[in-house]
Amino acid sequence: MMNASVETRRVLPAAPVADAPGGREAAGARAGLIWTLVRTDFKVRYHGTIGGFVWALLKPLTMFALLMGVFSFLFASDPNYKLNLIIGLFLWDFFAEGTKAGLTSLHARGFLLTKARCPAWILIVTSISNAVITLAVFTVVVVGFLAWAGHPPSIGAMLLFFAYTAALLLIVVGFSLGSSVLFLRYRDLNQVWDLMVQAGFFLAPIIYPLGILPERFHIYLYLWPPTSVIEFARAVLVTGAVPTLTAHLYLAGAVVLSLAVGMLIYRRYGPRAAEYL
Amino acid sequence: MSAIQVQSVSKAFRIPTVRRETVREHVLGLLEPRRFERLQVLKDVSFEVQPGEALGIMGRNGGGKSTLLKILCGVYPPDSGTVTRRAAITPILELGVGWNPELDAIDNVCLIGSVMGLTLADIRRRMDSILAFAELERFANLKLKHYSSGMASRLGYAVAFEAVREVLVLDEIFAVGDAGFKEKCEERYRELRKAGHTIVLVSHDPRAVTEFCSRALLLDKGVIAMDGPASAVTDRYLSLLTHGNAGAA
Numbered sequence: 379m380m381n382a383s384v385e386t387r388r389v390l391p392a393a394p395v396a397d398a399p400g401g402r403e404a405a406g407a408r409a410g411l412i413w414t415l416v417r418t419d420f421k422v423r424y425h426g427t428i429g430g431f432v433w434a435l436l437k438p439l440t441m442f443a444l445l446m447g448v449f450s451f452l453f454a455s456d457p458n459y460k461l462n463l464i465i466g467l468f469l470w471d472f473f474a475e476g477t478k479a480g481l482t483s484l485h486a487r488g489f490l491l492t493k494a495r496c497p498a499w500i501l502i503v504t505s506i507s508n509a510v511i512t513l514a515v516f517t518v519v520v521v522g523f524l525a526w527a528g529h530p531p532s533i534g535a536m537l538l539f540f541a542y543t544a545a546l547l548l549i550v551v552g553f554s555l556g557s558s559v560l561f562l563r564y565r566d567l568n569q570v571w572d573l574m575v576q577a578g579f580f581l582a583p584i585i586y587p588l589g590i591l592p593e594r595f596h597i598y599l600y601l602w603p604p605t606s607v608i609e610f611a612r613a614v615l616v617t618g619a620v621p622t623l624t625a626h627l628y629l630a631g632a633v634v635l636s637l638a639v640g641m642l643i644y645r646r647y648g649p650r651a652a653e654y655l
Numbered sequence: 656m657s658a659i660q661v662q663s664v665s666k667a668f669r670i671p672t673v674r675r676e677t678v679r680e681h682v683l684g685l686l687e688p689r690r691f692e693r694l695q696v697l698k699d700v701s702f703e704v705q706p707g708e709a710l711g712i713m714g715r716n717g718g719g720k721s722t723l724l725k726i727l728c729g730v731y732p733p734d735s736g737t738v739t740r741r742a743a744i745t746p747i748l749e750l751g752v753g754w755n756p757e758l759d760a761i762d763n764v765c766l767i768g769s770v771m772g773l774t775l776a777d778i779r780r781r782m783d784s785i786l787a788f789a790e791l792e793r794f795a796n797l798k799l800k801h802y803s804s805g806m807a808s809r810l811g812y813a814v815a816f817e818a819v820r821e822v823l824v825l826d827e828i829f830a831v832g833d834a835g836f837k838e839k840c841e842e843r844y845r846e847l848r849k850a851g852h853t854i855v856l857v858s859h860d861p862r863a864v865t866e867f868c869s870r871a872l873l874l875d876k877g878v879i880a881m882d883g884p885a886s887a888v889t890d891r892y893l894s895l896l897t898h899g900n901a902g903a904a
Binding site for chain 1: 681758766
């Protein structure tokens, strides 16, 4: 027998057929989906506590303390070494965490693809949200550290810094769009990427100043996208120098290339993603 | 105008002789090309579902029912042919919907509800009703990994029954829960029918199809073997199970 709560439930009247999905309500539902994915992702990752989030901040902070302890002696002649190190580490942490989360995003949320009609790109893009939240907190930490060290950044420098982090975010989004659908076919791609991230940490000038390498090698380091973002961010925040127009065009080109390749792969394999889960 | 129009839909899967799922396996297998077998799951399937109609889909295992449902819901793309959806579809596939085991029931309801097209305000307003329907009010804050499969399925049905907008697509609707919950599902189903919702129901149960559907399709070996009144199609389905031949439509 039915209980009272069931009997009094309001039954939604069927919408007329002409009222196909779409419009303001569909947009509201999509916004709700994005917010719920971001919120629940944060909750799962940090167990819904501020304490859990602090652990995520401690990882690069500990790394910073350790590396500074060791390498500040090696690069004692560079007065800005500590500032460059903290900027490089935090931007790198965002890149590494964002790409790893993006790569496994569709696999991790496969239940939303195989049991319902959920746009795959939303699952991919929202998977990067945790890395973005951490970067936002780190930005406050970095600015505080710069001010404490006597290098408070100007508003112009901060605006350029935000533009560079936005460029890095788009590079991560492009990578995630392509790699997440490929990961469904090649299930060890995350291990391959882990190796590349490990090597990439040393390829990008994070713990060493770019200047210690002969200039003819710089071009190869700049082929690794995080290098340009880290170097440009350091330039505007620490020394107050603005990179050249050519350098900015190069970064814009890297963003466009990453997004274009990622979207091409996504468009090719994305529609059949559910079949590989 | 029909709510759903399926025109000449075909779907095949390429089944490799050797499964390679990693970069390492692909690289090591470069010198050993593999063959693929083509498994034709659906062949030139066409039908329409009218607004307010309850359509049953029957067929033996491997006949293409689940693939057809996934194509109807937009989970799989067809290889050829078109599916025109003129109304919002709410799916309940494979005994309920998927869940995140690390989240509690309330967060999972928010997640699945928003995937099914409900706004967050709608979900919050209906939360008590959803939990009451699933009989899980006491376990609302328990992580889903601690739920039994029956509890998780009950929650799935409760969300979908609340979220349904126009078309409800059900895979084995009455195969979950105890007798009391099945009765509630059936009652809810009747309410939705009365309210004018369109229903597409896949079932192996002749009783469910004859009782809850006005029309049915018999899907066999990827083609529609019969399209007609539910009672006639269930008779043909039982004959197919007994004699192994569906005959012509």
